[in-house]
Amino acid sequence: MSEKLIAKFAASFIFKIPYGPNPVSVISDKRWIDGIVYLTTENLYFSFSDKKSRLSLSKIIDVKNSYVPPRHIIIISYSVSDRREHLIISSTRESVGSLKHRILVLTGKKANVKEAPGELEKKLLMLIYIGVEDIPSIKFFLNIEGNKVSEVFHMLKEKGYTDDIGKLTYEGTSLARKLKELESAESVH
Amino acid sequence: MYTDGEKMEIIEEFGFEEDSIDFSDAMEAFGKSILIESKINYTIEHTSISRNMLWDFIMASDTSMAPLGNEIPKIMDQMGLGTHKVKRKDSLMYEFSTSECNVCDLYPEVKEGFVCHITAEAIHRFFREIFGVMTEVEETSCVKNGDGYCKFQVRFQPYSIIFNLMDSVDREILQVLSSTFIEDCDTLSSIVSKADIFLEPSDLNERMIFYSTFHLVEGCNISGSGRQFLRMLQSNDSNQNRRDAYEPKMEQKQEEPVKKDVFGDAFEDAFNH
Numbered sequence: 001m002s003e004k005l006i007a008k009f010a011a012s013f014i015f016k017i018p019y020g021p022n023p024v025s026v027i028s029d030k031r032w033i034d035g036i037v038y039l040t041t042e043n044l045y046f047s048f049s050d051k052k053s054r055l056s057l058s059k060i061i062d063v064k065n066s067y068v069p070p071r072h073i074i075i076i077s078y079s080v081s082d083r084r085e086h087l088i089i090s091s092t093r094e095s096v097g098s099l100k101h102r103i104l105v106l107t108g109k110k111a112n113v114k115e116a117p118g119e120l121e122k123k124l125l126m127l128i129y130i131g132v133e134d135i136p137s138i139k140f141f142l143n144i145e146g147n148k149v150s151e152v153f154h155m156l157k158e159k160g161y162t163d164d165i166g167k168l169t170y171e172g173t174s175l176a177r178k179l180k181e182l183e184s185a186e187s188v189h
Numbered sequence: 190m191y192t193d194g195e196k197m198e199i200i201e202e203f204g205f206e207e208d209s210i211d212f213s214d215a216m217e218a219f220g221k222s223i224l225i226e227s228k229i230n231y232t233i234e235h236t237s238i239s240r241n242m243l244w245d246f247i248m249a250s251d252t253s254m255a256p257l258g259n260e261i262p263k264i265m266d267q268m269g270l271g272t273h274k275v276k277r278k279d280s281l282m283y284e285f286s287t288s289e290c291n292v293c294d295l296y297p298e299v300k301e302g303f304v305c306h307i308t309a310e311a312i313h314r315f316f317r318e319i320f321g322v323m324t325e326v327e328e329t330s331c332v333k334n335g336d337g338y339c340k341f342q343v344r345f346q347p348y349s350i351i352f353n354l355m356d357s358v359d360r361e362i363l364q365v366l367s368s369t370f371i372e373d374c375d376t377l378s379s380i381v382s383k384a385d386i387f388l389e390p391s392d393l394n395e396r397m398i399f400y401s402t403f404h405l406v407e408g409c410n411i412s413g414s415g416r417q418f419l420r421m422l423q424s425n426d427s428n429q430n431r432r433d434a435y436e437p438k439m440e441q442k443q444e445e446p447v448k449k450d451v452f453g454d455a456f457e458d459a460f461n462h
Contacts, residue, residue, distance in 0.1 A: 005205045005212045006298055007219040040205050041298055052200050094226040098219060101306040105296055111309035111328035115346070119323065123348055132417045140404060141348040141414070143281075143325065 007039040007102060011091040012071075013046060015053075018085060024068055024075070027088065037089060039102060044076075055087065060107050063100045064116075067093075074100045120144065120152045122179060125161060128168055129176035214297060222295045222307065225269040229311045232267045233318050243320045244354050247345070247402075248395060252277050261285075264315065270308050271339075278342070280402055281350070284329075285312060285341040293333040303331045305339050312341055323349040351403050351418060359396060361386050363419040366411040374409040 012032040035048030044060075046053040055078060062077040072093040077086050089096060104111075123142055132138060138149055156162045161172030168176065206212075242257040252258030252275050265273040271287040278284050285308075292305045309326045316324045323346035330336035365384045371377055377397070378390055388396075400406040405415035 003205045004215065004298060005207060006215045008207075008216070038203065038205075043204060045200075045203055052203060054198055054200050054204075093230060094223040097226040097307075098222040101222065101310070102219070102296075104306045105299055105302065105304045108302065109306075110303045111306040111326075111341075113306075113309045113313040113324075113326045115323050115325075123323075123346075127348070130417055130420050132414070134413075137404075137414050137417070141346075141351075143323075143344060143346040143348075 003043070004041045005038060006041065006106075007037075007099065009037055009091060009095050009099075011035065011037045011089050011095070013037070013048075013090070014088040015046075016085050017088065024066060024073075024088075027068055027071075027073075032090065037091070037099070039099060039106075041106065044103070057103065057106055060103060063103050065096060065100050072096050076103070120148075121155050121159075121161075124149075124152050125156060125168070125172060125176050126179060128162065128166070129173065129180070133166065218295050218297055222292075225291065225295070225307060228267065228269040229307070229314070232264060233311075233314055236264065236319060238319055240320060240353060243322070243350075244399075247281070247350060247354070248399060250277060252283070261315075265311075268311055270311060281345040281347060283343045283345075285343060286338045288332070288338050290332045290339040293331065293339065296333065299333065301334050303328050304333045305331055305341070308339065309341055312343055316343075316345070321349065321353050322346070347403050351405070354399070355418075358386065358388070359400075360419070362393075362396060363400070363405065363411060363415055366406065366409070367416055367419055371409045377409045 012034050014027065014031045014033070033048050035046055038045040038047070042057055044055045044057065046055075055076075059078040059080065060076055061079055061084065063074055064077075065072070065074045067073070071090040073088050073090045074096045075086055075088050077084060079085075089099065091099075120142060124138065127133075127138055127141060132141065135146065135149055139146060142149070142152075144152070153162065153166055156172065157164070157166075160169060161175060163169055238257065238260065242255070242260070245255040246252060246257035249255035249258065258275055261275050262272050265271065265285070265287075269291055271289045271291050273285045273287045276284045276286070290305065290308075292307050295307075296304045305328050309328050313324055313326045316322050325344045325346070327342045328339065329342050330338055330340045332339050361384065362381060365381055365386065369380055371380060378393055381388065381393060397406065397409065400415065403414075404412055405418060406412055411419070
């Protein structure tokens with residue numbers, strides 16, 4: 001099948017961010033490059049400053065959207081040789097949303113929308129804080145499978161919020177208190 | 190010195206022709222998807238529904254008997270996603286389905302597959318942004334894949350349902366249950382009213398069904414999970430009352446909602462610093 005152009009729009013982008021849990025942290029105004037994004041049946045193309053660049057859709061691992069005021073963005077995670085990197089595209093909310101969904105379709109991903117891992121980490125942190133520590137209860141309240149519980153526990157430990165046996169550290173307790181205060185404030189409004 | 194752009198694979202020519210006839214059709218489809226995204230954003234930002242409607246929806250064995258069950262098809266239509274039917278499959282599990290899927294038409298370049306990411310995300314956002322509850326939404330069949338219907342399985346996360354739907358009266362009832370062992374469930378109503386909690390028997394019964402659905406009680410006594418959640422409710426200063434907040438009709442918000450995810454911001458900040 002010949003390569004067909006599907007979408008084209010003005011956007012800003014930041015290329016080649018090292019793969020990590022929080023690509024948004026590297027965003028700064030200086031890094032944005034203005035140009036045109038082209039989506040085809042096989043590639044994402046970028047045109048900027050008389051240059052052309054390409055990312056094959058087959059290299060894309062994941063696409064997520066986010067809002068980093070004042071920009072609506074999508075974060076594309078992709079593999080290059082033996083490493084992974086991120087690419088960020090910013091445009092109107094609707095354009096980046098449509099682009100994200102179209103990339104997901106073209107890369108053969110099935111529609112399955114779940115909470116971001118960060119949300120699960122927050123909820124698990126809160127559950128541990130209020131004393132829910134048994135795995136069956138955690139699985140039920142968070143509606144996740146056992147291996148996912150281990151994964152989220154691991155993430156909390158990696159971030160220093162729990163210790164080796166799953167107890168909250170000082171940092172974990174402080175964050176849980178902060179989150180609880182915010183939850184209380186939100187439920188009042 | 191190099192720019193970030195020079196770190197990408199630089200190419201001489203594009204691998205496509207920009208002036209092809211197919212491109213105008215493709216851009217038309219892309220334009221339609223932008224329009225639907227816009228309708229979804231507008232509908233979610235301008236719709237306000239009371240939390241009590243979600244309570245009735247969760248408690249109803251037949252969603253057509255709950256006001257929200259009747260509002261959802263209209264809201265899906267307003268979003269440009271087609272008229273969906275909503276059916277309860279199990280406790281906390283629902284199915285949205287449509288045979289007239291507008292989203293499938295947005296992908297003329299795709300011959301077959303599951304393509305309704307827009308719809309799945311819209312359903313997820315509807316429950317999250319209107320009610321603050323978490324769901325997992327999975328497309329299980331798709332017209333584009335040769336099926337008769339596009340179907341979406343929606344599973345609610347119990348934690349967020351409990352946190353959002355329990356009120357100060359629930360807290361008082363669980364408090365009573367935590368300090369009393371009830372041998373005969375028929376005495377529940379009188380035990381509760383002795384604690385100055387006055388409810389219609391049907392209201393108390395409905396609340397007990399809710400606690401049971403979420404494993405907060407075993408029979409008419411509080412469970413281990415119930416005690417743990419009571420601790421959380423007691424530490425929450427909110428005195429919200431779901432019943433007082435009852436608003437039977439969907440309404441338009443008076444002011445542009447301020448979208449600020451302070452909960453998420455705090456977590457993001459904490460993780461970043």
